[in-house]
Amino acid sequence: MKTQIEPFKIKTIEHINITTAEEREKYIKEAYYNPFSLRSDKITIDLLTDSGTTAMSSKQWAALLDGDEAYAGSISYYKFEDAIRNITGFKHIIPTHQGRAAEKVLFSAIANKNSIIPNNTHFDTTRGNIEFVGATALDLPTEEGTKPEVIADFKGNMDLNSLEDTIKKYGTERIPVVMLTITNNSGGGQPVSMENIRETSKICKKYGIPFFFDCCRFAENAYFIKLREKGYADKSVIDICREMFQYVDGATMSAKKDGMANSGGFIATNIDDVAEVCKTNLIVMEGFVTYGGLTRRDLEALAIGFNEVVDENYLRYRINQSTDLAKQLTDNGVPLVLPAGAHALYIDAKRFAPHIKPEHFPGQSIAVDIYKVGGIRTCEIGSIMFGRYENGKYVAPQMELVRLAIPRRVYTKSHLDYVAEAVIEVYNNREKLCPMKITYQAKFLRHFTCKCDYL
Numbered sequence: 001m002k003t004q005i006e007p008f009k010i011k012t013i014e015h016i017n018i019t020t021a022e023e024r025e026k027y028i029k030e031a032y033y034n035p036f037s038l039r040s041d042k043i044t045i046d047l048l049t050d051s052g053t054t055a056m057s058s059k060q061w062a063a064l065l066d067g068d069e070a071y072a073g074s075i076s077y078y079k080f081e082d083a084i085r086n087i088t089g090f091k092h093i094i095p096t097h098q099g100r101a102a103e104k105v106l107f108s109a110i111a112n113k114n115s116i117i118p119n120n121t122h123f124d125t126t127r128g129n130i131e132f133v134g135a136t137a138l139d140l141p142t143e144e145g146t147k148p149e150v151i152a153d154f155k156g157n158m159d160l161n162s163l164e165d166t167i168k169k170y171g172t173e174r175i176p177v178v179m180l181t182i183t184n185n186s187g188g189g190q191p192v193s194m195e196n197i198r199e200t201s202k203i204c205k206k207y208g209i210p211f212f213f214d215c216c217r218f219a220e221n222a223y224f225i226k227l228r229e230k231g232y233a234d235k236s237v238i239d240i241c242r243e244m245f246q247y248v249d250g251a252t253m254s255a256k257k258d259g260m261a262n263s264g265g266f267i268a269t270n271i272d273d274v275a276e277v278c279k280t281n282l283i284v285m286e287g288f289v290t291y292g293g294l295t296r297r298d299l300e301a302l303a304i305g306f307n308e309v310v311d312e313n314y315l316r317y318r319i320n321q322s323t324d325l326a327k328q329l330t331d332n333g334v335p336l337v338l339p340a341g342a343h344a345l346y347i348d349a350k351r352f353a354p355h356i357k358p359e360h361f362p363g364q365s366i367a368v369d370i371y372k373v374g375g376i377r378t379c380e381i382g383s384i385m386f387g388r389y390e391n392g393k394y395v396a397p398q399m400e401l402v403r404l405a406i407p408r409r410v411y412t413k414s415h416l417d418y419v420a421e422a423v424i425e426v427y428n429n430r431e432k433l434c435p436m437k438i439t440y441q442a443k444f445l446r447h448f449t450c451k452c453d454y455l
């Protein structure tokens with residue numbers, strides 16, 4: 001059969017709100033033209049993030065009742081530990097309430113103000129936690145990884161020459177860990193190849209530096225390896241995952257992504273003394289070592305989620321969903337960062353609305369119109385998020401993007417066909433998109449709360 005289907009059926013439904021164009025015009029104005037300020041009951045399709053927005057399976061919901069809420073030694077923890085160990089093989093598995101907590105516990109254990117921590121591209125919370133302990137976060141993507149118009153299989157790779165140069169420049173004592181983010185979220189959700197993982201590991205071994213994954217989307221990365229890398233087509237995803245994790249000494253994870261649940265995370269490692277310090281920090285920062293800030297029923301749902309995420313029928317559906325949406329958009333001329341990642345598509349706002357200067361927020365103008373046309377919430381990742389003035393001169397970020405993140409197992413093909421129709425309608429009327437301005441902004445992370453208006 002050629003028709004791709006969702007590999008699940010619907011047992012319980014959640015109503016979504018269908019609004020009129022006049023209502024949406026009013027709601028977005030009341031939200032000061034910032035989609036972050038919209039109440040979610042005013043939204044028809046929410047593509048703000050794939051984090052913690054997963055639909056759990058009936059098995060996961062059922063398992064919540066089996067949560068063993070013991071403070072210490074909970075049976076639910078051992079199920080969680082077994083599920084993660086089965087995929088990763090790690091010796092120490094330390095739960096946290098989400099990904100940034102895992103980062104905070106790890107970096108406060110191993111980094112200080114002299115430390116340099118390389119990564120293909122640090123996610124913003126990872127960079128934030130590294131800088132919080134006074135250390136320096138370095139991004140070392142490959143050249144093709146930073147070019148939205150270049151189509152390549154593994155644009156998430158680490159630049160190996162830059163990594164070795166960095167180690168030689170700063171010395172091994174200053175580098176407590178090398179990180180690799182799979183898939184590379186800030187780099188457009190692009191995967192990292194097994195070859196690049198293996199080579200990064202070789203360099204780390206040569207210099208005796210621990211090597212960790214930021215593995216929020218490890219299963220999506222493994223599926224891309226199966227699809228795109230020579231020699232992996234006939235391997236199972238679970239075996240590909242096991243090979244990936246064999247090359248590293250540890251990992252941090254936000255289980256709000258490929259953990260297939262609504263909260264959770266972990267730090268895992270084979271290095272005994274790192275685990276020791278992390279466990280001590282965990283008790284101060286998160287909770288006891290067998291719950292780490294989570295309810296034990298959350299650990300039950302995650303234990304099942306880790307099994308469900310490596311199911312190849314699920315991963316085929318997941319990646320088809322984003323590639324199908326990307327194809328509908330590109331067939332109609334909508335400029336995207338290509339190839340599409342699994343968890344999100346990124347509209348290239350510079351090519352979409354070239355008549356709007358970066359300092360007048362082309363991405364925000366597109367996001368606002370996508371809401372007006374379809375009640376769809378997306379997220380600007382461009383001048384609103386990163387733009388700034390230096391000595392009275394506007395400094396724009398490298399790219400102006402609008403992200404369409406796809407929650408796991410939440411939307412059907414017809415929902416995404418509806419998204420495609422709305423985005424194409426905005427694109428066909430693109431010359432009507434208007435420049436915008438910010439009328440209020442907070443000191444830090446202004447994109448969450450800023451107020452906007454038309455120029």
Ligand SMILES: *Cc1c(COP(=O)(O)O)cnc(C)c1O
Nearest residue numbers: 098099100123125185216254256
């Ligand atoms: C989401 C994410 C994090 C942070 O996780 P939270 O659960 O949001 O704290 C870290 N790294 C990457 C790559 C992520 O996508």
